[in-house]
Amino acid sequence: MQNSIKLPQKLMLLGSGELGKEFVIAAKRLGNYVIAVDRYANAPAMQVADCAEVISMLNGDELEAIASKHQPNFIIPEIEAIRTEKLIEFEQRGITVIPTATATHYTMNRDRIRELASNNLGIRTAKYAYATNLEELIAVSAKIGFPNVVKPVMSSSGKGQSTVNNPSEVEQAWNYAIAGSRGDSQKVIVEEFIDFEIEITLLTIKQWNAPTIYCAPIGHRQEKGDYQESWQPAIINTKLLLEAEAIAQKVTDELGGAGIFGVEFFITKDEVIFSELSPRPHDTGMVTLISQNLNEFELHLRAILGLPIPNIEQLGFAASAVILASEHSKRISFTGVAEALADKDVDLRLFGKPDSRPGRRMGVALAKADSIELARGKATKAASKVKIVS
Ligand SMILES: Nc1ncnc2c1ncn2[C@@H]1O[C@H](COP(=O)(O)OP(=O)(O)OP(=O)(O)O)[C@@H](O)[C@H]1O
Numbered sequence: 001m002q003n004s005i006k007l008p009q010k011l012m013l014l015g016s017g018e019l020g021k022e023f024v025i026a027a028k029r030l031g032n033y034v035i036a037v038d039r040y041a042n043a044p045a046m047q048v049a050d051c052a053e054v055i056s057m058l059n060g061d062e063l064e065a066i067a068s069k070h071q072p073n074f075i076i077p078e079i080e081a082i083r084t085e086k087l088i089e090f091e092q093r094g095i096t097v098i099p100t101a102t103a104t105h106y107t108m109n110r111d112r113i114r115e116l117a118s119n120n121l122g123i124r125t126a127k128y129a130y131a132t133n134l135e136e137l138i139a140v141s142a143k144i145g146f147p148n149v150v151k152p153v154m155s156s157s158g159k160g161q162s163t164v165n166n167p168s169e170v171e172q173a174w175n176y177a178i179a180g181s182r183g184d185s186q187k188v189i190v191e192e193f194i195d196f197e198i199e200i201t202l203l204t205i206k207q208w209n210a211p212t213i214y215c216a217p218i219g220h221r222q223e224k225g226d227y228q229e230s231w232q233p234a235i236i237n238t239k240l241l242l243e244a245e246a247i248a249q250k251v252t253d254e255l256g257g258a259g260i261f262g263v264e265f266f267i268t269k270d271e272v273i274f275s276e277l278s279p280r281p282h283d284t285g286m287v288t289l290i291s292q293n294l295n296e297f298e299l300h301l302r303a304i305l306g307l308p309i310p311n312i313e314q315l316g317f318a319a320s321a322v323i324l325a326s327e328h329s330k331r332i333s334f335t336g337v338a339e340a341l342a343d344k345d346v347d348l349r350l351f352g353k354p355d356s357r358p359g360r361r362m363g364v365a366l367a368k369a370d371s372i373e374l375a376r377g378k379a380t381k382a383a384s385k386v387k388i389v390s
């Protein structure tokens, strides 16, 4: 990567949800040209990009067609489910894939990144095993013990994930995982249930020509495997934080390239347990839209383009809380926005998703306050004021 890049660059974003939308806003602020791609029309990032393409990103030929048409300098994955073999080909042809084509291949499925961290790098993770049919799952669950957590190897935002308390629940977990699996995979991972004190995302910025840097840790609370609220800074013991940073550096060095990574850890009383990582901005990192001088999307962009990041300033206690849909609808409007914004130091992002389904994330409330508790309370209150109506 050259030291002084010329702008604008042509960026192709594969996945155009809420995270992509904020990334495009950051990219457009510096005048770049962005092609936003997703499986459906009018996705959030498409609404702010220069142009859009609707394709199946798991289909290599469709990826080839849009890459040939637009000739991007950078391909920037925003979701996991992409035909990563094709990205390797693009990289060989001189397009920069972020963070690298191999990294997207490793993180597309939970098993590859888990093997890399646990087997190749010797990093502490939850005990785990895999199964490709119900009989295998019954057998390996007994070895891992109960409670445990069953997840499709290919899914995100908790889709297909369940906690299994005893052997009688294994079959239901298998069916749920297969139904929630993305792509054509029939493989699940079963993990020892970790009774953590707090879980964190450590936003880790890997740069082309400068050392790896970190944001203050982000604490979060999840329900059914999906994020509900996040806050920054998360208060954890300095020794454990340094350990988490060292693990994040080790894994991201192994993956290579440049960009932001959301590295997820479970923190127990005296241990740091690596969970997984996103080679891109993280949903829990949306709190940085209010909590930092440079948010995670601006940091991703700067790292990708090799632009300097002289300082990351944490602006004090801040939180985010999600706004979820409860119904299927194709006509989305929001009420309660004025009420939500009436509080000081509160902001909202309404993503502009064209339709809803139960549990789909449609927006997020952001807040700053004098303590984490107050910031969490404020963000949650603001989120609860916003109602999705058809
Ligand atoms: N082994 C475990 N022990 C305890 N809790 C777990 C375990 N695995 C997952 N969880 C809980 O479920 C959440 C989601 O799990 P995970 O991050 O693996 O799923 P995901 O679908 O990749 O989510 P995302 O895409 O939002 O990061 C975790 O943040 C944690 O709260």
Ligand SMILES: NCC(=O)N[C@@H]1O[C@H](COP(=O)([O-])[O-])[C@@H](O)[C@H]1O
Residues within 6 Å of the ligand: 015, 016, 017, 018, 019, 020, 078, 079, 156, 157, 282, 283, 353, 360, 361
């Ligand atoms: N945990 C990963 C994550 O938060 N990804 C974000 O959600 C979008 C998909 O949302 P959708 O399922 O509502 O289309 C993705 O495009 C990305 O922005």
Ligand SMILES: [Mg+2]
Residues within 6 Å of the ligand: 264, 276
């Ligand atoms: Mg996760």
